[in-house]
Amino acid sequence: MSANQLFARHALLPGGWQDDVLLEWDDAGNLTSVRPGAEPGARVVDYVLPGMVNLHSHAFQRAMAGLAEKAGDTQDSFWTWRELMYRFAGRITPEQMEAVAAQLHAECLRHGYTSICEFHYVQRDPDGELYANPAETALRIAQAARRTGIGLTMLPVMYSYAGFGEQPLTPGQRRFRTDPELVLRIVEALEKQRGPQIEVGAAPHSLRAASAGQLRELVAGLPACRPLHIHIAEQQLEVEQCMEALGARPVDYLMNQVEVDQRWCLVHATHLSDRETAALAASGAVAGLCPTTEGNLGDGLFPLTPYIAAGGVFGIGSDSHVSQSPVEELRWLEYGQRLVRQQRNVAVDGACRDVGTYLWQQALRGGARASGRAVGSLEAGRRADLLVLDSAHPNLDGVDAGEVLGRFLFCGNDNLVRDVLAGGQWVVRDGRHVDQDAIARNYTQAVRALRERSQP
Known part of the structure; x- marks a missing residue:
């Protein structure tokens, strides 16, 4: 099983939702294949959207x-x-x-x-x-x-x-x-x-x-x-x-x-x-x-x-x-x-x-x-940018694919994004950025100093 693969039971492609979609990308971060109706041969998730x-x-x-x-x-x-x-x-x-x-x-x-x-x-x-x-x-x-x-x-x-x-x-x-x-x-x-x-x-x-x-x-x-x-x-x-x-x-x-x-x-x-x-x-x-x-x-x-x-x-x-x-x-x-x-x-x-x-x-x-970049859709030749939604969340439990975006956008305030692939790299896992703690520490230090200097 390649690390550069993901199998989505439901994925939003340019023409709409498709089932059993195998997504593959190269080491440069470009999608090389997006195949509906495929057999599971990679990590399996439920709902995938373009980033x-x-x-x-x-x-x-x-x-x-x-x-x-x-x-x-x-x-x-x-x-x-x-x-x-x-x-x-x-x-x-x-x-x-x-x-x-x-x-x-x-x-x-x-x-x-x-x-x-x-x-x-x-x-x-x-x-x-x-x-x-x-x-x-x-x-x-x-x-x-x-x-x-x-x-x-x-x-x-x-x-x-x-x-x-x-x-x-x-x-x-x-x-x-x-x-x-x-x-x-x-x-x-x-x-x-x-x-x-x-x-x-x-x-x-x-x-x-x-x-x-x-x-x-x-x-x-x-x-x-x-x-x-x-x-x-x-x-x-x-x-x-x-x-x-x-x-x-x-x-x-x-x-x-x-x-x-x-x-x-x-x-x-x-x-x-x-x-x-x-x-x-x-x-x-x-x-x-x-x-x-x-x-x-x-x-x-x-x-x-x-x-x-x-x-x-x-x-x-x-x-x-x-x-x-x-x-x-x-x-x-x-x-x-x-x-x-x-x-x-x-x-x-x-x-x-x-x-x-x-x-x-x-x-x-x-x-x-x-x-001005090759982004915005799940198709070969575009960047491998995608979101895996948290299908275990009650808002998405058992919903049909056609109902997913209505639930995602108009149902509550929990963040339903679980994992994020950007340019072929997994940058968010289980809702956390892979470098989240160090980034937050740097931010806190910088903003504390900046706010002190920005008082009228």
Whole structure:
């Protein structure tokens, strides 16, 4: 019996659930064979899912999750939350960043994410000066990913302005300062990191933080087929400022400046007009949705129903990491739509009427596209990224395969992920990351020091 085999009585394949599936992978971590109707010849488990892609992460923000939940003297919003985030960003060291990222990655793996896209904008030292290696902090994130085993898409961020009209950066943003030339230097410095487990793209932070000319320069300079991500329409105020400064809504403006295609992920595409919704769906770009963060910050709700009807592609991310669970992201994506529309079972289409299955499959599709990596499905040639669910848990006891994702996503808060394979390596066993204790110790030490330094 090969160590690179797994027999699933039920596995979610691209066309739906299949029985008696033998999965095999090579030493490089790629699936070589996925055969339904096979005979058991390997370790036998009950339910296997493709690992989920987390398409939007700011890893350092894991250190401040839960610390901004006390009301201030004025009405709190994204903009007041941002001040705490700036304090953490201003003080975190590269070593602390690596420790925090490793803890985050281990948590994400334990909950079912096997890939993550890091929207990385803390590039400079606390004084705003470049490190000797301009990719110093990005390399720390990559090191954390290698330690934990999670797949990574690194997205160095272009962040030049504090607001529309090319406003100068504030002191709290000094560590973020980049232009197209510097971002492309960082991309080049990360070239040796690229491989089956790590891809490198780029991310203009937002239309308020980068000019149209910079957008075009960055897109032109980035190697072909690399992923491009951008924050686009997170807050109503941002949309209003964009219209005042640029004469158009954010998605409309972006599409008039650059070719938005399948390379692109538009994160927080929350506030869209009907025309923008249709245009985004038609472009092939991914709508990057982060419901727990968007709910935590009071951003608003994405127009999911018309976007699905238009054939749009979407994926999910944990962003500020108030949650590290794809279950919670997908649950709240659906529940938000139910509350707005006052109906049930919203996220479906003509081909799939099961909400859990539809959400998981579609988030896989969008996440894979946004990552620029061969992930998102159990088929030969893709990365060997999969989840083994805990079939002994009461929530899954005796259920039919077609009911599994409904129970997984919409029944209680226990983590039903038992084992996780990422890039052909078992990184989670019996619900624990293989290096969980050491990672947690490093995280605790780093965050204790960081929080002491981040007091106002």
